[in-house]
Amino acid sequence: MSVSEHGVLDIHVDRYARRALMSRESENAALFAARGRADIVSLSGGMPDLGALKKSSLAEHTARVIRMGGQISLQYGSPQGMPKLREQICDVMALEGIVAKPGDIVITPGSQLGLDLVTRLFCDPGDVVLVEAPSYVGALEVFAACEAQVEHVEIDASGLRPEALVAALSALSAAGRRAKFLYTVPNFQNPAGVTLDLARRDAVVSICRDHGVLIVEDNPYGLLGLDGRTYPALRSLDAENVVYLGSFSKILAPGLRVGWVLAPPVVRERLVRSASAVTLCPPTLNQAIVSHYLAAEDWKAQIEDYRDVYRRRRDTMLAALAGHMPRGCGWSHPQGGFFVWLTLPEGMDSRALVAHATNRGVTFVPGTAFYGNGNGSAHARVAYSYADPERMTTGIRRLAAAMQDLQKEQV
């Protein structure tokens, strides 16, 4: 018998799967927990700002989808997703140089589940996945749940370092092991905010192909370059060795949970089969809503509206950091996406900062959340996507005060 988190005897304790006992504490759950509290400024969750979304036209499309097409849009659908929407997704991906067939897309209830399906398809327990350091916390949770072993590859201001990738592959090879895939967020990375250099894109694609390592490209922020610039997707450079994950969460709305996987035909066949086993089909209504929206609205203008919002937010965040952060603190200057990555003053531990920050009325995510190996304590992630500018500035001021509280305590 064992006792749960809440002190309850657990009669099931000797029944759980090994993966359940190994899983990471959900950082995502914690990230979203504080957002409802008016007295706390949340700079932790990467929620989009939906203020710029034209809700009343979306409401009309949705009502029409149900009233006129409810026999289909409220019914079970294809496990691969609506054909019409898969065609439209090809148009979205074309903005980043991707030439794809609708038949190679699998729509999922959010791209998070897409990553889970891909990981389950390739990773047996103990299999290695290469992951940027730092990387998206939700991906680390998927890899832990699948009992995959994370090997980190260093990044710098230009993204993933090809030399570090080669070194990681050589080290694995020397140990008689290999990686199943490289997981990368090439654009406006979460959490570090960096973007993979153009020249490096070719290098990363070649290295992975030469070493027989699949690339899993996760691209939720690619169309949110704050100067309007987009970069060629890795998938546009290699259609055979890249599995691409896309999402409407940041260019439309996350509450719809519509994401997709674009995969080579041989992989896609298997993904459809496992998607069918796991969900039967993605939510039909949500697909119909997105499809009608893309057909009837100027969705590119909507993306520009989002960019305008985030550009102002990013500038506010950078100004607040410049105005309030103590000496010795550094930060990234992201050209897109939702996040600024802080480097804390020498010797400061971000986990120790959490309690002080909460006392001062602000939340952030300690850097350790973004590593699978315990590193990251010198870093913190703050999001500029959600808090309004005034609250964001208040939050940064509070975070600076919390740092001073911690520094005083340590003297």
Next chain:
Amino acid sequence: MSVSEHGVLDIHVDRYARRALMSRESENAALFAARGRADIVSLSGGMPDLGALKKSSLAEHTARVIRMGGQISLQYGSPQGMPKLREQICDVMALEGIVAKPGDIVITPGSQLGLDLVTRLFCDPGDVVLVEAPSYVGALEVFAACEAQVEHVEIDASGLRPEALVAALSALSAAGRRAKFLYTVPNFQNPAGVTLDLARRDAVVSICRDHGVLIVEDNPYGLLGLDGRTYPALRSLDAENVVYLGSFSKILAPGLRVGWVLAPPVVRERLVRSASAVTLCPPTLNQAIVSHYLAAEDWKAQIEDYRDVYRRRRDTMLAALAGHMPRGCGWSHPQGGFFVWLTLPEGMDSRALVAHATNRGVTFVPGTAFYGNGNGSAHARVAYSYADPERMTTGIRRLAAAMQDLQKEQV
């Protein structure tokens, strides 16, 4: 190198996880494939008939949910699901005698994903699950994808046989093994249409508790008793040792993909964590739609409307079977749910019947789909939930003709 289903070289072939190579061909995908073809009567897929659903009021609720509450209903939400909807789900479950706390419910994008999460929580590769023979094909796909080993337990016209359950447990124990859980559909079972006898409910609950085996109770059809009768859920008899799966797919609409898991607190804590890793959150919009619908509409009357439709359909199906089936063919007389389970004339193999049926313009599901061990060839499942009465009768006439074709061929 290996060649895929479509004759394409697969450069990924030595990269897949073991579970991917073991997975069952998706029967679900095949079930839904024929439904779009006007020349074929589909008696295979278990789609609900949405003709009885009041779509225009649902459209209005949905538009309001987006227009007034879009800041929340289009945003990321709790990985456990909306608190308000979890309260309302308690009211739905109360109809079957369940006393539950909203805090012990985890909302999932369809209860299929709930079953996947529960299976991943408990089953390591090779672990045994006890499953009725026959059982729901989608559950067998989940168990295969999780590399669980299915041990079947016989059922009869009164549902799962307690003696067979004890025998299966004893056999496992004698082999030094144990089952992680019993998976059961106690009400209007898919595919056999049978309902677990009241006295047997107590027996099954006691046996599982005594043997330290968790019960996973899957109950999509419980409120669709065609005489209006409901049965006490196994969960109402044992709150600690039963994980319950519920769904709005059959009492509202499947295209919303809103299902739930009710679990003991210690299990629920872990389920929320893995749900968060797999989906971040269930679709917020869909939860808001269901919640508004339950609050504003007479949802019990809607369920009665559905029952009326399915009662008439069931009667049409039984009349068509009595009128057309050849000698030696038997069938169940379901009191609820969506399906009739056929026993084919002596010596007839349901897989051999598939091609003849397609030639004649009708589809059904061969009985082998519902077994994990290759059994079931003497059976076929036909659904009365979706085809309209006239087409359904045509379909049964065609199926009878296909049986005669096959019998002639075999002479």
